Amino acid sequence: xxxxxxxxxxxxxxxxxxxxxxxxxxxxxxxxxxxxxxxxxxxxxxxxxxxxxxxxxxxxxxxxxxxxxxxxxxxxxxxxxxxxxxxxxxxxxxxxxxxxxxxxxxxxxxxxxxxxxxxxxxxxxxxxxxxxxxxxxxxxxxxxxxxxxxxxxxxxxxxxxxxxxxxxxxxxxxxxxxxxxxxxxxxxxxxxxxxxxxxxxxxxxxxxxxxxxxxxxxxxxxxxxxxxxxxx
Amino acid sequence: xxxxxxxxxxxxxxxxxxxxxxxxxxxxxxxxxxxxxxxxxxxxxxxxxxxxxxxxxxxxxxxxxxxxxxxxxxxxxxxxxxxxxxxxxxxxxxxxxxxxxxxxxxxxxxxxxxxxxxxxxxxxxxxxxxxxxxxxxxxxxxxxxxxxxxxxxxxxxxxxxxxxxxxxxxxxxxxxxxxxxxxxxxxxxxxxxxxxxxxxxxxxxxxxxxxxxxxxxxxxxxxxxxxxxxxx
Numbered sequence: 001x002x003x004x005x006x007x008x009x010x011x012x013x014x015x016x017x018x019x020x021x022x023x024x025x026x027x028x029x030x031x032x033x034x035x036x037x038x039x040x041x042x043x044x045x046x047x048x049x050x051x052x053x054x055x056x057x058x059x060x061x062x063x064x065x066x067x068x069x070x071x072x073x074x075x076x077x078x079x080x081x082x083x084x085x086x087x088x089x090x091x092x093x094x095x096x097x098x099x100x101x102x103x104x105x106x107x108x109x110x111x112x113x114x115x116x117x118x119x120x121x122x123x124x125x126x127x128x129x130x131x132x133x134x135x136x137x138x139x140x141x142x143x144x145x146x147x148x149x150x151x152x153x154x155x156x157x158x159x160x161x162x163x164x165x166x167x168x169x170x171x172x173x174x175x176x177x178x179x180x181x182x183x184x185x186x187x188x189x190x191x192x193x194x195x196x197x198x199x200x201x202x203x204x205x206x207x208x209x210x211x212x213x214x215x216x217x218x219x220x221x222x223x224x225x226x227x228x229x230x231x232x
Numbered sequence: 233x234x235x236x237x238x239x240x241x242x243x244x245x246x247x248x249x250x251x252x253x254x255x256x257x258x259x260x261x262x263x264x265x266x267x268x269x270x271x272x273x274x275x276x277x278x279x280x281x282x283x284x285x286x287x288x289x290x291x292x293x294x295x296x297x298x299x300x301x302x303x304x305x306x307x308x309x310x311x312x313x314x315x316x317x318x319x320x321x322x323x324x325x326x327x328x329x330x331x332x333x334x335x336x337x338x339x340x341x342x343x344x345x346x347x348x349x350x351x352x353x354x355x356x357x358x359x360x361x362x363x364x365x366x367x368x369x370x371x372x373x374x375x376x377x378x379x380x381x382x383x384x385x386x387x388x389x390x391x392x393x394x395x396x397x398x399x400x401x402x403x404x405x406x407x408x409x410x411x412x413x414x415x416x417x418x419x420x421x422x423x424x425x426x427x428x429x430x431x432x433x434x435x436x437x438x439x440x441x442x443x444x445x446x447x448x449x450x451x452x453x454x455x456x457x458x459x460x461x462x463x464x
Contacts, residue, residue, distance in 0.1 A: 020415065023255035023283075027388070030283045037284045046288060051255075051262045052269045056278060056288055105416075126416055143420040155416025156259070160389060165422045177425035177435050183252065184337075184358055184387025186426030187419035188375040190397045193409035194418030203409050 004171070006034045010067030010094055012110070013041040013057050014087060016077030019049035020156050021105045025071060028163030031179040032171050040064040042086060050075055061090035069166075070098040074106030074125060074155075079218055082113040082225045092116065102151045102166065104159035111152070112137055113225050121147040125155035126196050127211055131219065134226035157194075160185060236403070238266045242299030242326055244342070245273040245289050246319060248309030251281035252388050253337045257303060260395030263411040264403050272296040274318060282307055293322040301398075302330040306338030306357060306387075311450055314345040314457045324348065334383045334398065336391035343384070344369055345457050353379040357387035358428050359443055363451065366458035389426075392417060 009029055011022055030037060038059040041047055046054035059065070072091060081087045092114035095101045103111045108124040111117050112135025122137040123129070123145045132139040144153040144162040146169070153162030164185070168176035193199040211218075241261055243254055262269060270291040273279055278286035291297070304323060313319045324346040327333045335343045340356040343349050344367025354369040355361070355377045364371040376385040376394040378401070385394030396417070400408035425431040443450075 018259075020255055020259035023252055023259075026283045026285070027250075027252035035284075039285055051258045052267075053258070053271055053290070054288055056286055058285070143418070154418075155414075157392060157415050157417045157419065161420050161422060168422060173423065174432075174435060177423050177431055178439060180421065180423055180425045181428070181431045181435060181439050182387075183389050184426055185389040185421055186375070186386075186424075186430065187389065187421065188393050189412065189417055189419065190393060190400060191405065191409050191412055192418075193412045194416055196413065198418065199409055199413045200406075203406060203413060207410060207413050 004034050006036065007032065007068045007170070008065055009035055009037045009069040009071060010040050010064060011037060012070070012072045012087075012091060012107075013039050013047040013055055014077050014081040015048045016075055016080075017047065017049055017073050018075035018105060018156055019051045019053070019055065021073030021075060021107060021159055022055070022071070024157065024159035025104055025163040027183060028160060028167060028179055029069070029071070031182060032167050032175070038064050038067070040090070042084070061086055064090070066097050067094055068098060069100040069102060070094045072103040072107035072110050074104065074109070076215055076218075078106045078110050079215070079221050082110050083221065088114050098149070100149050100151060100166065100170075102162070104153040104162055105155050108132060108137070108152045109135070109222060111150075113229060115229060117150065120150045121145050122150060122152040123154050124152065127155070127208070131222050134223060135229065236266050238268065239264065239300045239402070240297055241267055241269045241301040241303060242272050242296060243269060244302070244304045244319075244323060244339075245271050245279040245287055246309050246313040247280045248307055248312075249279065249281055249305050250307035250337060250388055251283045251285070251287065253305030253307060253339060253391055254287070254303070256389065256391035257336055257395040259415060260392060260399060260411055261301070261303075263414060264399050264407070270296050270299070272322070274316070293318055296322070298329050299326055300330060301332040301334060302326045304335040304339035304342045306336065306341070308447055308450075310338045310342050311447070311453050314342055315453065320346050330381070332381050332383060332398065332402075334394070336385040336394055337387045340364060340369070340384045341367070341454060343382075345461060347461060349382065352382045353377050354382060354384040355386050356384065359387070359440070363454050366455060367461065
């Protein structure tokens with residue numbers, strides 16, 4: 001692997017993130033060969049995730065290297081992250097110089113809040129898809145979306161498909177297949193319930209009610225972030 | 233969720249583990265509702281993973297609660313873990329009293345080394361499938377395998393399918409579909425290369441050579457662990 005170009009990946013962490021948004025892509029992208037990574041956050045304090053365990057940042061925004069690949073995960077914590085000037089400023093700075101500017105799940109909204117999706121086709125978690133347009137992105141219903149150097153994936157597990165597609169774009173199809181074989185990615189979901197147009201309506205309704213209960217102010221706060229960005 | 237029975241999940245961590253073996257199932261299983269978790273290891277030192285970042289244990293073997301669900305991940309580090317008496321002893325003790333005894337990827341070999349798969353149907357990562365029989369397990373080529381309270385999954389990403397199937401077994405199909413929708417698990421791999429019978433032969437060959445180079449003594453050390461177990 002020594003003969004392939006080195007790539008530095010900066011994974012952004014923030015409190016109450018969805019950990020699989022990060023850990024799925026991290027598993028795939030770090031098998032590209034000749035990568036270095038940093039887990040970048042506001043401080044070096046452990047970062048809470050939605051799965052009940054923490055992740056340990058390795059660099060603060062103040063000290064982190066500028067990445068070749070910028071990656072942003074999502075989760076309920078993305079709203080406070082979008083509202084945090086320091087987080088948004090680092091994402092913007094990193095994104096303006098990165099070779100690849102990427103996100104999975106609602107991480108796309110943080111890219112949006114940093115002004116990085118204006119005029120770009122993009123996707124995000126199905127339940128937040130309507131928010132992409134607030135940031136001037138063109139919402140696309142695909143598992144992952146490439147537009148120039150912006151690459152975005154759908155909700156959570158889309159990060160594995162996203163990761164393999166990005167490995168293919170950077171290192172070629174054969175290496176992506178090699179990685180896919182190594183992680184035995186031959187999915188066999190026990191149900192066909194992974195998208196809102198496939199699941200039974202009562203389960204979809206229950207999910208929407210749960211989100212409304214857990215994040216009732218999410219849309220209003222996202223709009224406020226977008227309005228502030230437009231005015232700046 | 234307060235009316236459903238509480239479940240405590242003990243996730244075993246060991247150095248050089250494959251992090252997605254753990255983080256995939258953790259994402260799914262912690263959405264069952266009314267779960268508590270511990271990340272259990274020999275010490276509270278950060279645990280290295282194959283993806284270049286560490287995980288932080290929350291309990292030592294000496295102090296951990298006995299779990300309702302025991303979960304063991306795999307990775308190249310599973311061989312030293314199988315050779316470690318303290319790790320094996322805790323896995324055995326936890327497994328003998330748990331409601332569910334589970335593993336993904338080569339974590340099944342650690343269950344085997346603890347004597348927990350003798351006479352049980354099981355699976356593991358495709359590249360280690362031949363080792364299951366050393367521990368008296370009956371190797372099965374399926375994405376995940378239930379046999380009484382033993383549940384094992386194939387390599388790495390099989391942990392997501394495994395997790396949803398276990399949620400269905402414990403909380404019912406509708407809740408598993410709810411979790412599947414929440415993580416948008418509607419996989420669309422960019423290639424059909426996730427198993428040895430699907431990938432091109434030259435890529436399979438390259439993978440086997442990489443494993444032989446990185447873990448040339450893996451089979452011999454696994455056999456030695458199994459022989460010691462048989463003799464005990």
